Amino acid sequence: MTKVRTAVFPVAGLGTRFLPATKATPKEMLPVVDKPLIQYAVEEAADAGIETFVFVTGRGKTAIEDHFDMNYELESVLKERGDDRKLNSVTDFRPNSGEIVYVRQVRPEGLGHAVWCARHAIGDDSFAVILADDLLLPSGLALRSMIEEHERTGANVVLVQDVDPADTGKYGIVTPGGATDTATVVSDIVEKPSPEDAPSTLGVIGRYVFHRSMMDELASTGRGTGDEIQLTDAMAASLSSRPLHAVTNPGRRYDCGTKLGMLEATVTVALERDDLVDDATTVIRQALEAGTDRRQT
Numbered sequence: 001m002t003k004v005r006t007a008v009f010p011v012a013g014l015g016t017r018f019l020p021a022t023k024a025t026p027k028e029m030l031p032v033v034d035k036p037l038i039q040y041a042v043e044e045a046a047d048a049g050i051e052t053f054v055f056v057t058g059r060g061k062t063a064i065e066d067h068f069d070m071n072y073e074l075e076s077v078l079k080e081r082g083d084d085r086k087l088n089s090v091t092d093f094r095p096n097s098g099e100i101v102y103v104r105q106v107r108p109e110g111l112g113h114a115v116w117c118a119r120h121a122i123g124d125d126s127f128a129v130i131l132a133d134d135l136l137l138p139s140g141l142a143l144r145s146m147i148e149e150h151e152r153t154g155a156n157v158v159l160v161q162d163v164d165p166a167d168t169g170k171y172g173i174v175t176p177g178g179a180t181d182t183a184t185v186v187s188d189i190v191e192k193p194s195p196e197d198a199p200s201t202l203g204v205i206g207r208y209v210f211h212r213s214m215m216d217e218l219a220s221t222g223r224g225t226g227d228e229i230q231l232t233d234a235m236a237a238s239l240s241s242r243p244l245h246a247v248t249n250p251g252r253r254y255d256c257g258t259k260l261g262m263l264e265a266t267v268t269v270a271l272e273r274d275d276l277v278d279d280a281t282t283v284i285r286q287a288l289e290a291g292t293d294r295r296q297t
């Protein structure tokens with residue numbers, strides 16, 4: 001079994017749920033407090049031992065590439081000012097030259113298609129897939145246990161958590177077929193079923209660890225839900241040749257693809273930061289009181 005050292009970040013999506021903010025800014029660059037979602041995702045991957053970061057990008061996403069490049073002007077100004085804290089904040093997380101690979105998805109044709117676009121960058125190795133709009137904390141915890149599961153068993157691995165029964169139409173949903181000490185053995189998986197058709201409430205959240213053969217499955221996957229090439233359909237097809245294990249999320253997940261999830265992540269992260277907790281508590285309290293007053297008048 002090859003070690004998992006590469007992660008694929010599909011970042012070509014349009015981000016229509018956050019318009020107008022995402023008209024000219026990639027959704028992956030939206031910040032939670034002061035850090036863009038994509039930086040959380042890259043740091044999480046690095047925390048889990050990932051060494052090569054493959055971005056599947058597209059039109060209008062150059063801000064992501066710029067974010068991970070050196071900004072000479074900014075860095076020399078911060079150096080001159082002796083502002084080490086700010087300087088470190090723009091240099092610490094940066095992968096080295098050659099550790100980030102950019103591939104283009106020419107047309108948006110679905111998540112499965114986006115992952116397949118990374119096939120040449122993956123080579124013959126197993127790989128992780130990270131969807132940056134699912135923010136997972138503590139950083140690296142879930143991905144590390146998924147990588148361990150894959151390296152120990154050879155199974156493809158997805159991360160799941162129990163979702164509201166009314167929300168099955170937002171997720172890939174797995175059918176549990178058995179269990180090991182560390183994972184649920186998946187007997188089927190379906191993309192975004194209605195609550196009436198959902199086989200369970202175990203929803204896939206945006207972390208995957210795959211054997212290289214998933215790329216071959218994707219190559220022969222036709223269009224599915226939403227007329228897109230779905231990663232979920234390739235996973236369903238792979239069940240006949242390789243087991244699929246679902247690891248239950250051991251930490252917290254914020255759905256930053258939605259406005260409320262973004263708000264929840266922002267409030268939570270602010271309250272967890274030593275430099276912000278006191279002031280954040282005050283402004284949140286004041287906003288709640290003002291909101292109550294407004295509702296009463």
Ligand code: G1P
Binds near residue numbers: 111131173192231232
């Ligand atoms: C994608 C996947 C879905 C998964 C979800 C997790 O859907 O297709 O199976 O449950 O990510 O966030 P999307 O949210 O891109 O519509």
